[in-house]
Amino acid sequence: MATALEKPTVTVESAPAPPPRKGFRAYWHLYAAISPFYLLFICFGLVPVGFSLYLSFHRWDGLGPMEWAGLSQYQYLLGDSDFWSSIGNTIVIWALATFPMIFLAMVTAVLLNSAVRFKNAYRFAYFLPNVTSVVAIAIIFGSVFSTNFGLVNALLQAVGLDQVAWLNTPWGIKVAVATLMTWQWTGYNAIIFLAGLQTIPGELYEAARMDGAGPVQTFFRITLPMMRPVLLFVLVISTVTGLQSFSEPQVLLQNTSNDSTFSGGPGHAGRTMVLYFFQQTFDNNDFGYGAAVAWGIFLVVVLFSIINWRLVQRRGED
Template identity: 60%
Template sequence: MLSFWPQYLAISPFYIVFTVFMLWPVIYSLYLAFHRWDGLGDITFVGFQQFRFLFKDPVFWLSVRNTLVIWVLSTVPMLFGALVLATLLNSVRRFKGFYRIALFLPNVTSIVAVAIFFSAVFSNNFGLVNAILHMVGLPEVPWLSNPWTIKVVIAMLMTWQWTGYNMIIYLAGLQAIPGEVYEAAKIDGAGPIRTFFRITVPILKPIILFTIIISTINGLQSFSEPQVLFGSNAANANLGGPGQAGLTTLLYFYQSAFANNDYGYGAAIVWTFFLFILVLVIINWRLVQRGKKS
């Protein structure tokens, strides 16, 4: 047994760092969810009082609705676009490496820089998008002040960031499909669109469901996008933009815990939302299992 101590000692830094900076904060946040604490004073046990108030909090449910709408607006076009791009890229013969890097680059770009860029492009007064609309004679759109267009801008930002990531996953799956399958379909007279929906999509069904699960986890954790677009120091009434249209659940958690110094209520928010995400992931996992059986 003692002969294994050098190996255990060699890998111990990872587990020590993981325990101190990741596992312990998670456990402590669950403890705080049942207590009231402002970060400086005494910690007071309140039981389920935080959760009872949470379920009656209209701002919390508004943040949940906003998060779900943004998630749907971003996930559906993102996954479809990623699959189409992967299919097109799989048929490219020249400069394939260049296209891969160019399409994957948004995923490794700083989200803060991208959010600042999007806030400038979609600015109500001097934005590039409104300037183009004005040039072609179309009415300008209040992108960052209308409740629906706020969600659209955040969804487009997330779509732009994650499309390349999912495209790489789909491309790996496409390259595993034998070329004889497509050649047989071509001989039978199947066109590109029919081949896409009759061959590509069914074969990639497990991978598509996997990306749905990953996109569910990532999409429901939107935080940096509305925080940078509308400012992290905004008052509670304007948090997430006009009408709180861009207020996501994690942004509301951040505001409650770190701006209002209500760490117990913030912990209750994040644990409730964690269970909500877990339910959605389990549903998607069951869909994956059903897809494998079929």
């Protein structure tokens, strides 16, 4: 007689117990190694930012007691025609400097990428303006754009054109400041573009040449789409730095007006947002309103950075 099959027994091994958690004491030396950065960031970064926000709701001359002002500083800021004028000056100078700079940086990077000899020498030469003192650059450009003895006017006269008072007319001031910024940042962004170009596989270019694509088609069909993340990075960084321009117009135009060191030249044509912030804070000793202006600048920079990011991303999706 057959016996009933017995149900096999399955032994389930218990999972190993998780290792005991180590507390802060076990890793204190690692936290101590990275703590200087965070302590310095808190002291010189986070605390000043928080204090500036607190200060923007007060009236303070830097010495006396603070007086609560609430939102009145921001209400006045929204109706301040000088602040809006500084925004307009900043945007025009940024546009005149950024778009030619990106074009020249891309062209320079393509040429450097195709160069065979003296690559390192070319890279050093193009990057040198970025590590040169802005004050020294502005002094040199002040001589270049001088009305009577400037190099630019000398070239204009050589071809039979009239002189231009570059540092005494609204558009001349903007062009001079934008040219200085373009010259300063073209080499820096060219190096970034060059790093991006060197990550593109060479097989793509070889396949394009076999299909009969020319240099222009290769650039717009392969190089530019592959460089879109790098282009986005350069555009956002250029927006942040360009909208916060201070040293270039301040040094270049400091001797062109008797109004103030931070006036931005005749007619305030070169007064950027940051120059206006310094004028309100240190010329007028209105630290509370200066803090409100600083936060207004922050919002403008964030808004333009988001717009640029969205435009580049939308073109990438298309």
